[in-house]
Amino acid sequence: MAAAESAPERTDARPLKVRPPARKAARFWRGFIVPAAALLVWQLATSLGWVATASIPSPVSVVESWYEWVFGPVIPLAWYSGTWTAYALLSIRRVAAGFAIAAALGSSFGLLLGWYALVSDLFDGVINFLRAIPTTAWVPFVVFFFGIHEAAAISLIAFGAFFPIVTNIAAGARQTPRTLVRAARMLGTPPHKLLWRVVLPCALPTVFAALRIGLGLSWVLVIVAEMLAVQGGLGYALWAAYQVNRLDLIVAAIISVGLLGLVSDWALVQLAAVSLRWQRGLVGQ
C-alpha cells in the first residue's frame, strides 16, 4: 500500500497521543473538600450555639488570635503577641536537627543491621529493648542530663525518631532479592560494595517510608520536649496558652504544628518522588 509506505515513521519526537491523566488539578482541589466542610461545621456549631464557646472557640476567634500571635506587636508582657514566627522557627530548627541526626544514623545503621548478620546478631536485642521504651519516658532523664537546653530537645527527637527509622530500614534491607545480589556479583561487584550498589537502591522505597514515620514522630517529640524540657517553640506556646486558659491560642498552636508537619512531610514525599522515579508504574495509584 502506497499510503502506508509514505506514512512518516513513528518516532518518540511526535506529539504525545497518550496524555498523562488530565485530572491532576481536579484531584488536587478535591483534597480541600473535607477540610472546608469540617471548617464550616465547626463555624456553624459555634455560631448557632450547638456547643458552648467556652469549651470550643469559634474559627473566627482562633483566626483573630492567631493573627495577633503572628503579626501583633512584640510586647514584653504579652507573651504571645508577635512571637509566632520566632517560635515556629525554633520548633522547625529542633525538628530539623533532631530528624537529621536520626535519619543519618538510622538509615546507615538500619542498612547495616538488615544486611550483615553479625551486626544484627550483636544489636537486635539492644535495639528491641530500647525501642520498647516509650521515648517520653526519657524526658526526665534527658532534662537531668542536659538541663533546660536545646540539646535536651534535639537529643530527645533524634533518639525517638531513630528507632522506627532503624527497624523499618533494616526490615527493608532484609528483603533484598537474592537474584539481584547474585546478578551484581556476577557482573563484578565485590561483596563489600553490595550494600551500596544493591541493598540501598532496593531498600530506597522503604527508606523513604521509614523517614516519613520518623519525621512524623519528630513533630510529636518536639512538642513534648517544648512542653516539658526547653523554652520557646510552638509546644511551649501551647503549654503557656493552656496555663492562661486561652483555648483559641491552644487551637491555633495545634493547627500550626499540624501545618508545619504537613509541609515537611510534603517536602519529603517530593524528594522521594524524584529518587524513586524508576518505581513509577510499579506501584499502585
Next chain:
Amino acid sequence: MSDPSIISCDRLGKTYLDNSGREVVAFEDISLEIARGDFVTVIGPSGCGKTSLLFMLAGFESKTSGAMLIEGEPIKGPGADRAVVFQEYALFPWLNLRRNIEYGPREKAMPRDEMRRKVDEMLDVVGLASAAERYPHELSAGMRQRAALARVLVNEPKILLMDEPFAALDAQTRLSLQRELSRLSQELALTVMFITHSVEEAVLLGDRILVMTARPGQIYADVAVNLPKPRDPTAHEFSDRRRDVEDLLKRASAQTGETISIPIIV
C-alpha cells in the same frame, strides 16, 4: 582437539540441608567435560539439580563433594568471566536500560568513551537502541531478556550460563531470541550451558544435549546434535532428533542417579 575442556566436573555433588535439617541430595557424582565453544543444553525432570549445577558453576553455590574446574582453575565465587542470564531477568529496576548494560563496565572502571561505544554497539546487537533510556518495568518481557543478555555480553564473558531464560516468553518472541542467541554464541565463540524444559529448544540450540535423571540427578544420556545451524524445526532430521531426545527424557525421568552410573552416549 588439543584444547582442554573449559568446564570440567569430577564426581561433583551437592547436598542441601532443608529447614528441618534433613539432607537433600540434589545430585551426586556428576562427571562432565565441556569443550570450548560448545553449546550444551541440559534437560531433565523438575528438581533434578539443573539450577543447582548451573549456580555452582556461576559461583553462587558451593559444592559439597567432588571437583569443579573452569579452565583448570577451581571456582572462587562469581566472576564476570561466567555470565548468568536468569529466568526472571534480574535487571536492576532502579537503573534504566543503558545504565543496566553499563553496570559491568563501570565495575571494571572502563574509560567513558570506550564504555559508551561498547554499550551503543551492544544495544544495536540486541535491537534495543531506541529503548535505551527506559526503565526495566517499561520494557516487554522479550525486551527485558534481550537487555539481560546485552548486560552480560558487554563484559565479553567466556561462558554463558542460562537457566530457562526463555521459559516465560511467548512462542514468537522465544523463537526470535533463540535465533539471536544461536547466532551470537557462534559469532562470539561462547561456551554456553543452557537449561530448558523444552525438548524442541534443546535440539534447536544444542551442539550437545545432556539428559538428566530424576533427583538425585545424574546424566542419563549425552547426545551430540550434528545438524547444521541455523536449524529448521520442520525438517525431517530435526524431528527424528527431537523424538530420540523425548524418548530418552521419558526414560531418564523414570530413573534416579542411584540406579544409573554411566551416561549413554548418543
